[in-house]
Amino acid sequence: MMTTEQTLKLIRPNIASLKPYSSARSEFIGSGVALLDANENPYSIWGDPGLNRYPDPLQRRVKQRIAELKGILPQQLFLGNGSDEIIDLLIRCFCEPGKDEIAIFNPTYGMYSVCAAVNNVAVQSFQHNNDFMIDAQYFLKTVNDSVKVVFICNPNNPSGNTQPIETISKIIAEFKGIVVIDEAYIDFCTGKSVLPIISKYPNLVVMQTFSKAWALAGARIGLAAAVPELIQVLNKVKFPYNIGVPSFKALEKAIANSTAKNIHIDEIINERQRIFNILQEFPNVAKVYQSEANFILVKTSNADRIHRYLMEHGIISRNRSRDPLCENCLRITIGIKTENAKLLGVWKNMKLD
Ligand SMILES: Cc1ncc(COP(=O)(O)O)c(C=O)c1O
Structure with missing residues (x-):
């Protein structure tokens, strides 16, 4: 089992030392002030929602709602422009181009390999068995040392099946890297999410999306849940305003009417x-x-x-x-x-x- 300290050592050195872009407004909580910091147009010409303003880069209000919904803390939550953005960010934060690798279990969601290729990161491909099951023992024995992130899609796209919790737990507990469980389809499945165990395993990242069961594919909102130390790393690297105001409005409406x-x-x-x-x-x-x-x-x-x-x-x-x-x-x-x-x-x- 990885400790938080060991997990944080996996971060690429340039990312670990990165000083993120800071917006003056992130440090300010309150209203009734003159917002003269971000070179916006002060006129809300297009009415509600106030699209003349940039969204809160820390996404505090909506994160509070999602955290309550998912039974986690806002500090354990990252929001991406779809989970596709999160896949790319995870690879960028942990894999040194031309050196480190990711691991996947084929056949699976294509964007893991695409994002790896964009980042010049190699992919070690494992094959599911004929029933689309993962052999955890074989994976742990044969995974390359240079694999920093393994993606497990559960339920898997395109096969639609799930892995037994024992398989997933074994890989989370024994793999010496980041284990990403992509739960994009979890709301359609009888099995349980691994969201409740994020506090126990610092190397675990659970991804979910509002694109499928929540019927908000056009809003582009995905989430990653992990220990706060990992969430902070993703927050540092993301574009400050990665999700737009109308998307958050749509999501808040959906959560209120779930x-x-x-x-x-x-x-x-x-x-x-x-x-x-x-x-x-x-x-x-x-x-x-x-x-x-x-x-x-x-x-x-x-x-x-x-x-x-x-x-x-x-x-x-x-x-x-x-x-x-x-x-x-x-x-x-x-x-x-x-x-x-x-x-x-x-x-x-x-x-x-
Ligand atoms: C397994 C899996 N993960 C992630 C995604 C991407 O979802 P999002 O719309 O949140 O980017 C998809 C989309 O089809 C998917 O099948």
């Missing part, structure tokens, strides 16, 4: 089961994988042709057949009832020449 989102989560889960049951009866479907997310992975007789056929009939799915273990697989997002009916109708009447 039961609405729970109804839709239930609907999506029910539809996921219905589509699962029906698709597996179709002759050109070899297997439908059980999913704990808002999509399902389907092994077909010919993914390229079926993908094209669906496209020609107004249905856009994701062809994952070039991913390891995903030969002839399509990933299909659960839509609204009419979209799902369209998918099933078109698929049922499919005639491939």
